[in-house]
Amino acid sequence: MRALVIEDDPVSARLIETALRGDNIVVERVDNGEDGIELARLYDFDILLLDLTLPDMEGHEVLRRMRAARVRTPVLILSGRSQVDDKVRGLAGGADDYLTKPFNRAELLARIQAVVRRSKGHPESVIRTGKLTINIDAQSVEVDGQRVHVTGKEYNILELLSLRKGTTLTKEMFLDHLYGGRDEPELKIIDVFICKLRKKIATLTGGEHYIETIWGRGYVLKEPEGEAASRLEPETV
Amino acid sequence: MRALVIEDDPVSARLIETALRGDNIVVERVDNGEDGIELARLYDFDILLLDLTLPDMEGHEVLRRMRAARVRTPVLILSGRSQVDDKVRGLAGGADDYLTKPFNRAELLARIQAVVRRSKGHPESVIRTGKLTINIDAQSVEVDGQRVHVTGKEYNILELLSLRKGTTLTKEMFLDHLYGGRDEPELKIIDVFICKLRKKIATLTGGEHYIETIWGRGYVLKEPEGEAASRLEPETV
């Protein structure tokens, strides 16, 4: 997961960054609206955390201009003020959620997860693909009802695949989201992680692993055909 | 797909070329307006990417002169800064879309696809021909609702046929659009790809493949006769 924090107060910013990094989220930060709009336009973040009081322009203005520039990334507004007015204005202006400072770490993380999930079309915090289940809240993976141990990076990759189930992700996209452009390793590492994930999944499903290779392009988490139908058949009971 | 980039800055040009090539687009590039007009006049590009600041003349002037020379190729303007003024002038002068630098790779590619599609008379990103469906955005192919795996080159050929549905394409045209004159293989390769495509399509339609041979000229993607009528007949149930 990759987030952009638009916040001028260094103390707040540091707190937020620490919280997110602790949850395996790759964080970029800018301290003004102009740079925020620019970065949001250029890169594919999963979420934008937007402070309302910025040196160069008001948060609402940042949001307005981003939406005008066709930036569709979800926005979570962080505000010091707890005024209903701001909240309404924010949500009406295209924000996806609203949090007043100070906030607690767990709530911030939960809101982020929820906003990102919903923005990708997953109302539930559990994403199922055949016998594979990913629980975004718990950051856990199950296969055929049995919990599978996956490492941090392995989980990140599987989460990315799950959130964008059905769309092909290039290796470059994985790197961007997993490392945020800093100290990026070789593209090859993605193959290795995919291989490990497949092995872990396949040993419990009896062969299926749901991660399809799109030759020359990347990987997709497959929507198993006739998913609904197979669920109607007596499987586990 | 074949694009002409009219851009004098080598850094920008390289970025653009890399992005397009990664998406299987054949790219030609010139670094001034005069050459741009000449090439656009002479060859059949799917799109022109036009920088506004060129050494010999302004981008708007290039556009004006191309249109005066009856070049109908769609134009996507790339400008250094987000000046509303430029935007209005560009679109008013016959440009089809507008993007400010720097831009995000995915957005550039999406805009190109959209502009090209529309210029060929397809407002939707999905092109249907009988039971055959091509999704330009996802670069995927479906037959009778079922996804068909096609390789990169196979897809490129089918996309070309779809975008120009109803018009005959010679093998030379296929080569030009698929290879852009560089390292072109034998003409015969087109036969081979067409054959493979037909087979893949026909196995799922029960015989129809929609790709017609125009003897001595080339191939067309043809709308099956009585399309509407056959749909009214009881098919599955």
Add this chain to the structure above:
DNA sequence: TGGCGCCTTAAGACAGTATTAACAAATTAC
């Protein structure tokens, strides 16, 4: 019926991908 173009299959070259093992770095346990 001859000639040319088209259809189809097969096979090799090549490039992208899978898999494993070994090593380095970080974390945890004691």
Add this chain to the structure above:
DNA sequence: GTAATTTGTTAATACTGTCTTAAGGCGCCA
């Protein structure tokens, strides 16, 4: 503080899918 374990990364090698060429058979047109 050191050893044990886990995690992340790279390199080597085997593998697989794709592109291309070639070759034989078939069909179209004169």
